[in-house]
Amino acid sequence: MKVLLIGKIWPEPKSSAAGSRTLDILRALRAVHWEVHFACAAQKSEFSDDLGSRFEISTHSIELNHSSFDQWVSGLQPDIVLFDRYMTEEQFGWRVAQALPDCLQVIDTSDLHCLRHAREQALKSDSPLNLHNEISLREIAAIYRADLSLMIAEKEMQILSETFNVPNTLIAYWPFALPEPKNGVPPFEERNNFVMIGSFLHEPNWDAVQYCRKEIWPLIRKELPDAKLDVYGSYPPPKARQLDNDKIGFRVLGRADDAQTTLARYRVNLAPLRFGAGLKGKLADSFLSGTPSVASPIAVESMPGNFDWGSSVSTKTEEFAKTAIRIHEDKNAWEHAQACGYAIARNRFSEKEWMPKLPSLLSEAFEERDSRRSHNFVGQMLRHHQHRSTEFMSRWIEAKNSSQP
Incomplete structure (x- = not known):
């Protein structure tokens, strides 16, 4: 099977969970020896992963809003095209459909963007959750x-x-x-202090840092006056650096070279997310490093299933701080929370179970694509009507660019 994965950006697995997700997809497809190509219209950064060397795949730079893509993808002839976000489908889906009508089109949503947006707006405006927003119109249309x-x-x-x-x-x-959680991680006695981790480009992470600095950390420091909280994250803006204050033990340290190695030095990972969506990579890294996470309901959502999280999960600032202090100070509570994290990682998200399932899901959808399309009348309508607006906008941009000297 030949697969083309089109990315919004070149993956940066050390910068965000989204980058790690892309690598997981590539790893699953290469494990069954499928021919895989990765294409992207963005510029590479110094932190972009070397996909070609890591996975022995072909990588391609493509141009946005340009007919050169049509000719290129027609020559490549992939069986499956996978878009790494709904926005990528908007940009390239209509071109793929015209050039390769028999090609299976798949979106990896990463998280439900309209849900994250709705939760952010509800928090900031102190209003009820409204899932029927502008982003949902676009995202749900792409899914159809x-x-x-x-x-x-x-x-x-x-x-x-x-x-x-x-x-x-x-x-x-x-x-x-x-993967299986690491053996030989530092025990309770060899760890100390608190940690937060997550890209500053992701708004839920930045909000959580500000919320923790203002509301949660003063409560923890009141009980543990010598405690420190180290905040890691890629692309910290100047306003984040300004929160650094060693006098109160709140340190903004920027990018972590390796998330799991970094987390393994600390006793407690704090994840007081107030909005967001999807699974949280910072919690998965905590599982694998043996570091208990004290987290909000938004952070924990869809993670434990029927398994015990290992500590209290609360939206109340005082309860959150109290739980963080208890896990940090009580060895038995800490070891229980660590064991619960290991259990969730092994029983809910084991690569032995989920890696083989991706090629199986895609193969089944490929074989059934004609039947699925015939039963998806809404999708047919959207391709025929709404999707045309995206096409014509792209064609207008291309014409405008080509007319410029």
């Missing part, structure tokens, strides 16, 4: 246009089904695929 969308979280599958009436045949559950 595609032959299949990969969902990382069970909660999001429930929302698509119950709120937007998306048929189960259009979505498939494919969560984290985690």
Whole structure:
């Protein structure tokens, strides 16, 4: 099988969970020796992963809003085209459909963007959650246009089904695929202090840092006056650096070279997310490093299933701080929370279970694509009408660019 994965950016697995997700997809497809190509219209950064060397795949730079893509993809002739976000489907899906009508089109949603946006707006405006927003119009339309969308979280599958009436045949559950937790991680006695980690480019992470600095950390320091909280994250803006204050033990340290190695030095990972969606890579890295996470309900959502999280999960600032202090100070509570994290990683997200399932899901959808399309009348309508607006906008941009000297 030949697969083309089109990315919004070149993956940076050391910068964000989204980058790690892309690597998991490539790893699963190469494990069954499929021919894989990765293409992207963005510029590479110094932190972009060397996909070609890591996975022995072909990488391609493509141009946005340009007919050269049509000719190139027609020559490549992939069986499956996988878009790494709904926005990438908007940009290239119509071109793929015209050039390769028999090609299976798949979206990896990463997380449900309309849910994250709705939660952010509800928090900032102190208003009820409104899932019927501008982003949902675009995102749900893309899901209907595609032959299949990969969902990382069970909660999001429930929302698509119950709120937007998306048929189960259009979505498939494919969560984290985690290796076995590391042996020999530092024990309780060899660790100290608190940690937060997450890209500053991701708004939920930046909000959580500000919320923790203002509301949670003063409560922890009141009980543990010598405690320190080290905040790691890629692309910290100047306003984040300004929060650094060694006098109160709040240190903004920027990018972590290796998330799991970094987390393994600390007793407690704090994840007080107030909005967001999807599964949280920072919690998965904590599982694998043996570092208990004290987290909010938004952070924990869709992670434990029926397994014990290991500590209290609360939206109340005082309860969150109290739990963080207890896990940091009580060895028995710490070891219980660590064991619960190991259990979730092994029983919910083992790579031995989930890596083989991705090629199987895609193969089945490829064989059934004609039948699925015939039953997806909404998708047919969107391709025929709404999707045309995206095409014509792209063609207008291309014409405008070509007319400029």
